[in-house]
Amino acid sequence: MTPDSARQLQKLGYDCAIETGAGAAAGFSDATYVEAGVEIVKTSAALWKSVDIVAKVRQPTEVELKRMTKGKTLISFFNPGGNAEGMELARSKGANVIAMEMVPRISRAQKMDALSSMANIAGYRAVIEAGNNFGRFFTGQITAAGKVPPAKVLVVGAGVAGLAAIGTSTSLGAITLAFDVRPEVAEQVESMGAEFVYLDFEEDQADGAATGGYAAVSSPEFRDAQLAKFLELAPEVDIVITTALIPNREAPELWTADMVAAMKPGSVIVDLAAEKGGNCKLTVMDEKIVTENGVTIIGYTDFPSRMASQASTLYATNIRHMVTDLTPDKDGQINHNMEDDVIRGATVTFDKEITFPPPPPKIQAIAAKPKEVVPELTPEEKRAAEVAAFKAATKQQVTLLGTGAAVILLVGMVAPVSFMQHFIVFVLACFVGFQVIWNVAHSLHTPLMAVTNAISSIIILGALMQIGSGSYLVIVLASLSIFMAGINIFGGFLVTRRMLAMFQKS
Amino acid sequence: MEFGFTIAAYVVAAVLFILSLGGLSGQESAKRAVWYGIVSMGLAVFATLVGPGSGLWLLSLLLIAGGGTIGYVVAQRVQMTEMPQLVAAMHSLVGLAAVFVGFNAHIEMGNVLALGHEARESLEGFAALLAHKSPVEQSILRVEVFLGIFIGAVTFTGSVVAYGKLSGKLGSVATKLPGGHMLNAGAAAISAVCLVWYFNTGGILPMALMTLAALFIGYHLIMGIGGADMPVVVSMLNSYSGWAAAAIGFSLGNDLLIVVGALVGSSGAILSYIMCKAMNRSFVSVILGGFGGTTGPQMAVEGEQIAIDADGVATALEEADSVVIIPGYGMAVAQAQQNVAELTRRLRAKGKVVRFAIHPVAGRLPGHMNVLLAEAKVPYDIVMEMDEINDDFPETDVAIVIGSNDIVNPAAQDDPNSPIAGMPVLECWKAKQVFVSKRGQGTGYSGIENPLFFKDNTRMFYGDAKASLDQLLTLIQ
Numbered sequence: 001m002t003p004d005s006a007r008q009l010q011k012l013g014y015d016c017a018i019e020t021g022a023g024a025a026a027g028f029s030d031a032t033y034v035e036a037g038v039e040i041v042k043t044s045a046a047l048w049k050s051v052d053i054v055a056k057v058r059q060p061t062e063v064e065l066k067r068m069t070k071g072k073t074l075i076s077f078f079n080p081g082g083n084a085e086g087m088e089l090a091r092s093k094g095a096n097v098i099a100m101e102m103v104p105r106i107s108r109a110q111k112m113d114a115l116s117s118m119a120n121i122a123g124y125r126a127v128i129e130a131g132n133n134f135g136r137f138f139t140g141q142i143t144a145a146g147k148v149p150p151a152k153v154l155v156v157g158a159g160v161a162g163l164a165a166i167g168t169s170t171s172l173g174a175i176t177l178a179f180d181v182r183p184e185v186a187e188q189v190e191s192m193g194a195e196f197v198y199l200d201f202e203e204d205q206a207d208g209a210a211t212g213g214y215a216a217v218s219s220p221e222f223r224d225a226q227l228a229k230f231l232e233l234a235p236e237v238d239i240v241i242t243t244a245l246i247p248n249r250e251a252p253e254l255w256t257a258d259m260v261a262a263m264k265p266g267s268v269i270v271d272l273a274a275e276k277g278g279n280c281k282l283t284v285m286d287e288k289i290v291t292e293n294g295v296t297i298i299g300y301t302d303f304p305s306r307m308a309s310q311a312s313t314l315y316a317t318n319i320r321h322m323v324t325d326l327t328p329d330k331d332g333q334i335n336h337n338m339e340d341d342v343i344r345g346a347t348v349t350f351d352k353e354i355t356f357p358p359p360p361p362k363i364q365a366i367a368a369k370p371k372e373v374v375p376e377l378t379p380e381e382k383r384a385a386e387v388a389a390f391k392a393a394t395k396q397q398v399t400l401l402g403t404g405a406a407v408i409l410l411v412g413m414v415a416p417v418s419f420m421q422h423f424i425v426f427v428l429a430c431f432v433g434f435q436v437i438w439n440v441a442h443s444l445h446t447p448l449m450a451v452t453n454a455i456s457s458i459i460i461l462g463a464l465m466q467i468g469s470g471s472y473l474v475i476v477l478a479s480l481s482i483f484m485a486g487i488n489i490f491g492g493f494l495v496t497r498r499m500l501a502m503f504q505k506s
Numbered sequence: 507m508e509f510g511f512t513i514a515a516y517v518v519a520a521v522l523f524i525l526s527l528g529g530l531s532g533q534e535s536a537k538r539a540v541w542y543g544i545v546s547m548g549l550a551v552f553a554t555l556v557g558p559g560s561g562l563w564l565l566s567l568l569l570i571a572g573g574g575t576i577g578y579v580v581a582q583r584v585q586m587t588e589m590p591q592l593v594a595a596m597h598s599l600v601g602l603a604a605v606f607v608g609f610n611a612h613i614e615m616g617n618v619l620a621l622g623h624e625a626r627e628s629l630e631g632f633a634a635l636l637a638h639k640s641p642v643e644q645s646i647l648r649v650e651v652f653l654g655i656f657i658g659a660v661t662f663t664g665s666v667v668a669y670g671k672l673s674g675k676l677g678s679v680a681t682k683l684p685g686g687h688m689l690n691a692g693a694a695a696i697s698a699v700c701l702v703w704y705f706n707t708g709g710i711l712p713m714a715l716m717t718l719a720a721l722f723i724g725y726h727l728i729m730g731i732g733g734a735d736m737p738v739v740v741s742m743l744n745s746y747s748g749w750a751a752a753a754i755g756f757s758l759g760n761d762l763l764i765v766v767g768a769l770v771g772s773s774g775a776i777l778s779y780i781m782c783k784a785m786n787r788s789f790v791s792v793i794l795g796g797f798g799g800t801t802g803p804q805m806a807v808e809g810e811q812i813a814i815d816a817d818g819v820a821t822a823l824e825e826a827d828s829v830v831i832i833p834g835y836g837m838a839v840a841q842a843q844q845n846v847a848e849l850t851r852r853l854r855a856k857g858k859v860v861r862f863a864i865h866p867v868a869g870r871l872p873g874h875m876n877v878l879l880a881e882a883k884v885p886y887d888i889v890m891e892m893d894e895i896n897d898d899f900p901e902t903d904v905a906i907v908i909g910s911n912d913i914v915n916p917a918a919q920d921d922p923n924s925p926i927a928g929m930p931v932l933e934c935w936k937a938k939q940v941f942v943s944k945r946g947q948g949t950g951y952s953g954i955e956n957p958l959f960f961k962d963n964t965r966m967f968y969g970d971a972k973a974s975l976d977q978l979l980t981l982i983q
Contacts, residue, residue: 454596
């Protein structure tokens with residue numbers, strides 16, 4: 001919890017409390033919390049006792065879990081896959097536990113996806129650590145003292161951490177290459193300014209969307225092609241950042257010992273998968289080592305702690321969003337809605353029952369459907385299509401003209417000459433009208449309607465011709481017509497002029 | 507001699523009329539083109555006054571002047587948002603005038619035919635024209651008069667109803683009397699019977715019956731068509747008023763009437779066609795009312811509508827480089843065009859690229875949005891048509907939807923079962939961020955759920971469009 005998120009939580013109707021000195025490492029003193037209206041509690045035991053919702057970062061210890069009572073809610077990382085005793089304990093105590101790592105990867109839940117927040121930090125920090133241990137500039141420079149080539153960075157795995165690393169590295173000016181087993185992320189990689197490394201390998205890749213947005217295990221042939229490509233790249237690159245993780249498995253070995261051997265002295269490898277055995281087998285967890293040929297391998301796993309302030313802010317925001325979703329009425333009362341996909345997915349114990357693992361989310365993670373491939377037409381086919389279209393158009397036009405001519409001829413057979421003269425005028429006028437109106441700008445359609453309105457009052461001519469008649473009824477009707485047409489003529493033209501005068505060029 | 511002069515004047519007037527319509531191809535040439543129209547109308551009236559058949563000069567001029575005054579006052583006072591109503595009202599006047607002129611022709615015909623041979627020789631003008639007609643020509647004349655009155659009457663009541671709906675005096679919901687289209691078909695059948703009857707007898711009774719039937723058709727047809735289809739209705743009535751003038755022109759043997767009627771008729775027909783195409787619906791289905799039948803269940807919309815306040819919109823606008831604004835009928839209703847224009851000016855002053863995307867059926871009249879924006883002094887060269895701007899959305903930072911709904915509905919492309927499937931729409935959801943200014947969470951006129959509102963990059967900016975923009979303007983200086 002940060003002072004900012006505490007204020008937000010208070011808006012939801014909650015009172016906030018924090019253990020004394022909890023924010024010190026992240027640069028938030030007790031005083032700033034007091035200022036934000038947070039109660040400071042002296043010991044953690046007292047804190048656990050006094051509150052209804054406990055939010056913490058690390059997996060709770062047995063002692064801590066024993067402090068839970070029925071109806072209390074714990075929001076924390078929990079590692080439910082490898083913490084059966086913890087779950088059982090929480091269940092027996094009747095506590096409702098929400099495991100932050102279980103937040104489903106759907107777009108609605110991104111705001112509370114703490115794993116992504118932490119991965120983001122890890123990706124950024126990985127580049128910074130690498131730079132710290134790398135003896136040259138990232139960006140290429142031409143100085144009075146000579147030319148400096150840019151650093152070449154390879155990022156393996158373009159998940160959240162990988163993308164963050166790509167972004168950081170490109171913005172520092174390095175040439176960045178990136179690889180991922182899911183070819184559909186190539187677009188994202190390129191949008192971050194990196195170059196995607198394509199393999200010369202043909203295989204239908206499993207759609208990442210089917211596995212909840214995570215990478216799946218790849219086939220041996222694919223792996224071979226991938227390793228060959230990496231070996232080819234190894235002498236060229238200065239910094240390698242590996243982020244490849246597959247859920248609930250040991251990290252795949254992607255950067256073999258002979259690749260390390262092929263790298264230039266002074267190169268740096270940052271292995272973000274160190275916790276799960278490392279993408280490089282030489283990696284030592286939580287340590288920095290230097291190989292015989294002078295390559296530094298960094299296996300730290302505590303990147304978020306190395307950026308405590310940033311990590312706290314992001315995690316606090318994730319927690320706050322989670323609490324917001326738990327409090328739909330903003331009344332300070334928890335509404336643990338097990339129908340909600342996100343809340344259901346993250347909950348591991350609820351109401352004295354273990355609810356792990358969750359059912360698959362109803363909504364598919366990534367909606368990127370494979371694009372339907374439109375076969376490229378050969379020039380001959382295009383030509384044939386054009387000819388066919390032309391023929392069809394000609395046929396249509398000829399049929400239309402033929403029918404029209406036949407109808408006119410038929411009318412001409414019966415109708416007297418005087419009618420036919422007018423009829424020709426009519427047909428030609430329609431023709432001219434169609435030709436002219438198609439050229440009218442779309443933006444001028446309203447003025448067009450107003451002006452056609454005005455000129456359709458040409459009917460006034462008919463009334464003017466009739467008003468000289470002897471019959472009074474005719475005179476009255478004709479007068480009315482003239483009057484109405486008069487309104488229309490003046491109104492139509494004037495309003496058109498008014499409208500057109502408004503159209504100004506910038 | 508006089509007659510020759512009239513014909514010559516008519517030729518000049520016809521050419522000028524064509525030029526005045528042709529000039530509407532561009533904003534600048536249009537300003538000149540209106541004068542062609544005015545001059546040719548003056549010329550036509552003058553030539554007719556001095557030509558054969560007319561009399562009572564003074565009365566005619568007085569009537570024109572009287573009508574002209576009213577027209578002048580109306581044209582000066584009308585709000586640009588009220589243009590659809592005004593156009594509809596004017597159509598009704600043309601329709602009614604056509605009915606009167608048609609009846610006059612009928613009365614004259616009766617009078618002339620009753621006269622003896624010698625008396626006929628002494629007649630002048632229109633009556634003389636009638637007098638010299640052979641029996642076949644008289645039959646044709648009857649059909650022409652009949653058609654002129656029929657179309658005129660349909661135009662009249664149709665336009666009156668359209669006026670009522672557009673001005674809000676009648677509910678814009680499609681309503682039909684019990685019996686639906688059978689009533690229309692029945693009235694049309696009565697008219698057809700009357701035509702045969704009148705053709706054979708020339709009596710006033712079938713004529714009056716037909717007029718009543720036509721008036722009913724006009725009323726009932728337009729009552730059955732709802733709000734968003736009004737652009738088609740108005741352009742269709744525009745077309746009818748032209749055909750009515752042409753039919754009267756036939757019966758009076760006046761070529762200028764025929765030419766102008768045909769010009770107006772085809773203009774309205776093309777407008778209707780463009781509107782229908784923009785909604786991907788056939789003309790018949792619009793006229794018969796209601797949206798086309800759905801072929802299956804619509805795609806369920808997933809996700810939630812996320813609201814945003816003016817602060818958020820202002821921040822996003824400050825950061826954006828390119829902005830596209832999509833106005834709709836809601837902007838006209840809220841009278842928000844001045845605020846939109848002010849926002850545009852301020853954003854442009856900050857060096858941002860601001861453009862407008864206009865869907866062909868936005869508003870209640872073809873080109874309605876263009877006129878409203880022009881009135882608010884938005885330069886017309888940043889107002890784009892759908893085809894011009896649709897490809898630019900992926901490079902757009904912010905798209906703002908103000909009071910439009912169906913024209914930005916992605917279901918038209920994604921959901922083959924949607925009632926508007928296949929309708930061309932503005933692909934604003936491809937922009938990096940979309941803000942939708944909307945009153946509330948309702949589904950709008952057509953009752954179709956809009957998946958745009960649920961997209962990840964969409965934020966809903968609830969409230970009256972004008973009030974929302976006012977609030978926004980205080981934040982963007």
